[in-house]
Amino acid sequence: MFDAKSEVRPATCPVHAPADHPAIEPARVGILLANLGTPDGTDYWSMRRYLNEFLSDKRVVDYSAWIWQPLLQLVILSKRPFTSGAAYRSIWNTEADESPLLTITKEQTAAIKEEMHKRYGDRVRVDFCMRYGNPSTKSKVREMTEAGCQKILFFPLYPHYAGATSATANDQFFRALMQEKWQPIARVVEPYYEDPAYIDALAQSIETAYAKMDKKPEKLICSYHGVPERYLREGDPYHCQCQKTTRLLKERLGWDDTQIVTTFQSRFGPEEWLKPYTVKEVARLAEEEGVKNIAVCAPAFSADCIETLEEINEEIKESFEEAGGEHFTYIPCLNADAAHIHALSGVIDRNLTGWIDQ
Ligand SMILES: C=CC1=C(C)c2cc3[nH]c(cc4nc(cc5[nH]c(cc1n2)c(C)c5CCC(=O)O)C(CCC(=O)O)=C4C)c(C)c3C=C
Ligand SMILES: [Fe+2]
Numbered sequence: 001m002f003d004a005k006s007e008v009r010p011a012t013c014p015v016h017a018p019a020d021h022p023a024i025e026p027a028r029v030g031i032l033l034a035n036l037g038t039p040d041g042t043d044y045w046s047m048r049r050y051l052n053e054f055l056s057d058k059r060v061v062d063y064s065a066w067i068w069q070p071l072l073q074l075v076i077l078s079k080r081p082f083t084s085g086a087a088y089r090s091i092w093n094t095e096a097d098e099s100p101l102l103t104i105t106k107e108q109t110a111a112i113k114e115e116m117h118k119r120y121g122d123r124v125r126v127d128f129c130m131r132y133g134n135p136s137t138k139s140k141v142r143e144m145t146e147a148g149c150q151k152i153l154f155f156p157l158y159p160h161y162a163g164a165t166s167a168t169a170n171d172q173f174f175r176a177l178m179q180e181k182w183q184p185i186a187r188v189v190e191p192y193y194e195d196p197a198y199i200d201a202l203a204q205s206i207e208t209a210y211a212k213m214d215k216k217p218e219k220l221i222c223s224y225h226g227v228p229e230r231y232l233r234e235g236d237p238y239h240c241q242c243q244k245t246t247r248l249l250k251e252r253l254g255w256d257d258t259q260i261v262t263t264f265q266s267r268f269g270p271e272e273w274l275k276p277y278t279v280k281e282v283a284r285l286a287e288e289e290g291v292k293n294i295a296v297c298a299p300a301f302s303a304d305c306i307e308t309l310e311e312i313n314e315e316i317k318e319s320f321e322e323a324g325g326e327h328f329t330y331i332p333c334l335n336a337d338a339a340h341i342h343a344l345s346g347v348i349d350r351n352l353t354g355w356i357d358q
């Protein structure tokens with residue numbers, strides 16, 4: 001018969017549980033953070049596996065599979081794993097043998113876990129998963145249900161909604177739920193691009209970086225990851241949400257329009273992407289406007305990664321300097337900064353409303 005003293009007990013039928021009733025953990029709320037994912041290593045096959053999963057996602061590249069898959073498998077995946085592998089090697093966390101995105105996501109998870117446990121004790125379980133690669137969304141949903149999470153709050157760590165990021169992370173979460181015998185109740189967190197605490201964390205990171213400089217940059221470039229322009233015309237609100245973040249940041253800093261610029265980076269393939277392109281705009285500012293001193297931040301990324309550490313701080317910096325620019329400062333992402341953890345914890349709290357006494 002059911003042992004009332006046992007820690008592990010049937011939560012739904014404590015009185016009538018038969019002896020062979022499967023053990024059920026005390027009910028908890030799972031908070032599952034999600035980021036994009038990253039290769040397991042920088043060698044050809046690790047890179048190919050990661051890029052294949054990522055670039056085969058129809059939310060990321062939406063061409064018909066008949067056209068796209070032969071091109072991807074035969075052309076792109078025979079070259080890009082080498083070039084991207086070399087780029088990852090230049091930023092790899094060799095001590096932990098993992099990418100910076102993974103290291104930082106672990107730090108963020110640990111900080112949010114501490115914060116949530118302070119507030120809710122053992123009533124919550126905090127973990128993270130990746131959309132592509134490891135740890136997979138499916139494995140973490142399974143772990144959470146096995147640990148008694150009868151409710152799961154799924155939080156894609158992207159401030160701005162994009163089909164290619166938030167929506168595909170949610171799709172993968174819902175696919176994982178499809179496999180659960182006892183499916184938990186689920187919520188997904190909304191984008192937080194206009195959340196005052198997020199804007200404040202961004203502003204503080206800029207103020208802190210500027211306070212350390214002898215000479216204030218003439219322009220702050222807010223460089224967002226790009227998407228094809230066509231996605232905007234087809235209804236993706238990403239572009240508008242990025243523009244709004246820049247406006248709110250400008251207002252919070254008390255600046256005018258001449259001091260801050262919105263640009264988009266990481267163009268992939270032959271289509272037109274959102275403009276202006278960061279790499280061209282920094283060169284244009286140096287060449288045509290004689291700008292010598294700029295700072296660049298990346299508000300669309302919750303954690304530093306290949307796109308910021310390598311693309312911004314190496315490629316884009318080079319483009320500015322080759323065009324005559326003199327001082328280039330990259331302002332790191334919010335990562336596990338206290339103000340960022342405070343902002344993310346506030347977003348989580350709001351989304352837990354009605355699920356847990358606050
Ligand atoms: C092919 C199209 C791509 C779209 C559309 C896209 C949108 C998009 N991506 C991010 C955030 C990240 N992207 C990262 C890496 C990365 N992105 C693409 C392609 C598209 N992204 C590729 C091919 C890669 C891999 C690296 C490379 O080979 O160039 C990362 C970093 C991952 C890491 O391990 O460091 C992030 C984060 C956003 C926010 C976004 C649309 C809004
Ligand atoms: Fe990307």
Ligand SMILES: [Fe+2]
Pocket residue numbers: 239240241243
């Ligand atoms: Fe817009």
